[in-house]
Amino acid sequence: MKTQVAIIGSGPAGLLLGHLLRASGIDCVIIERQSRDYVESRIRAGVLETVTTDLLHKLGIDAGLNAAGLMEEGFNLATGNTLIRIDIARLTGKHVMVYGQTELTRDLIDAAPDRQLEIIFEAKDVELNDVESEQPFVTFTKDGIAQRITADFIAGCDGFHGPSRRAIPAKKIREFEREYPFGWLGILADVPPCHPELIYSNGPRGFALASMRSPTRSRYYIQVPLTERLEDWSEERLWGELAARFDPISKHGVTRGSALEMSIAPLRSYVFEAMRHGRLFLAGDAAHIVPPTGAKGLNLAASDVAYLSDALIAHYRDGSDAALEAYACRALSRIWKAERFSWYLTKLMHRFPEDGDFEHRMQISELDYVASSEAMQRVIAENYVGLPL
Numbered sequence: 001m002k003t004q005v006a007i008i009g010s011g012p013a014g015l016l017l018g019h020l021l022r023a024s025g026i027d028c029v030i031i032e033r034q035s036r037d038y039v040e041s042r043i044r045a046g047v048l049e050t051v052t053t054d055l056l057h058k059l060g061i062d063a064g065l066n067a068a069g070l071m072e073e074g075f076n077l078a079t080g081n082t083l084i085r086i087d088i089a090r091l092t093g094k095h096v097m098v099y100g101q102t103e104l105t106r107d108l109i110d111a112a113p114d115r116q117l118e119i120i121f122e123a124k125d126v127e128l129n130d131v132e133s134e135q136p137f138v139t140f141t142k143d144g145i146a147q148r149i150t151a152d153f154i155a156g157c158d159g160f161h162g163p164s165r166r167a168i169p170a171k172k173i174r175e176f177e178r179e180y181p182f183g184w185l186g187i188l189a190d191v192p193p194c195h196p197e198l199i200y201s202n203g204p205r206g207f208a209l210a211s212m213r214s215p216t217r218s219r220y221y222i223q224v225p226l227t228e229r230l231e232d233w234s235e236e237r238l239w240g241e242l243a244a245r246f247d248p249i250s251k252h253g254v255t256r257g258s259a260l261e262m263s264i265a266p267l268r269s270y271v272f273e274a275m276r277h278g279r280l281f282l283a284g285d286a287a288h289i290v291p292p293t294g295a296k297g298l299n300l301a302a303s304d305v306a307y308l309s310d311a312l313i314a315h316y317r318d319g320s321d322a323a324l325e326a327y328a329c330r331a332l333s334r335i336w337k338a339e340r341f342s343w344y345l346t347k348l349m350h351r352f353p354e355d356g357d358f359e360h361r362m363q364i365s366e367l368d369y370v371a372s373s374e375a376m377q378r379v380i381a382e383n384y385v386g387l388p389l
């Protein structure tokens, strides 16, 4: 089989890239290791920047977003008993949309057949070959039969654990990494949110986030030590902890309900500084990870593929490779700023086991400054809504 762009991975990066290329008449195929059911049921974050919603509107894959997306004109930072509202609409003239990555992924997969975007699910043993040549190809097995797809370009959109990054020789790369000494324990439940807007709280019991998917579905997280196991957390214990962290500051108090999902995820900052090698281009989590504080992961995947699709379209339409040459540099400039903001918000809002009283006072003092300074609030708001492309 032959195509113009072989895309590895059907997360948000691969799916958005596939649709953007198809919208310009470019042939592409998405090769995904997991089943469609698996991909559609993964629970991830749910705050979309304008960069991301603009892509969905441009593609016309926005019926779900228009019907169920919640426009958020502000969010809150909290310390102890005080809420600091960041009025993003007033400070930036923009807003963010709450719409689950799970729903967005489903919308993009549902829209694929009508737009002749082929997705091959359950592709095993995916390998990238000859990426330095003019004729790279991807091999895999599907239903036990060996397959080969030759392409002009390969887009590595296969997340942090996929094979694409490893196809780039060690001598070309620079990696930057920071692991955090805690994870996020999350719960999703069909209960009304405790507050009309998101709250990121750094209270005496540690970090907690109150988020939502809809007026009747809540998403909460708390920071837990990396040694914590999910089995140690009954739903009851987690609801009790959330009530202790949010009841004093939320509008409605935490409503309990049975969990649709509970999980623990580690936090990491990571940048892989070689987003291109020959005819292979990386996008999304394949090239970088942010801690979820600030919800930048999906939005960075969207900005990467906005740059990459423009560059590939220029190659096919105008015969110009200037944008392909500039891709890594353009993408990394935005990635590093989002890395900085996610790291900053993580440092500001979590209790670090190695920190003493002094560092904690620094956090409290910074939050106090944020509460009193419109300039600080604007910096946070501008980064939260997403920097321009």
Ligand code: APR
Pocket: 008, 009, 010, 011, 012, 013, 014, 031, 032, 033, 034, 039, 044, 045, 101, 123, 126, 157, 158, 159, 160, 161, 162, 163, 283, 284, 285, 286, 296, 297, 298, 299, 301
């Ligand atoms: N072969 C084919 N597909 C693979 C392979 C492989 N060997 N390994 C991984 N994949 C697939 C995964 O199953 C997944 O569907 O690549 C996809 C990568 O998707 P994501 O991990 O969602 O990454 P990305 O599309 O870059 O999205 C980034 O979404 O998943 C969140 O936390 C992430 O918010 C971030 C954003």
Ligand code: PHB
Pocket: 044, 045, 046, 047, 198, 209, 211, 212, 219, 292, 293, 294, 295, 296
């Ligand atoms: C979520 O709703 O899952 C969410 C929201 C904001 C974040 C991270 C996750 O910063």
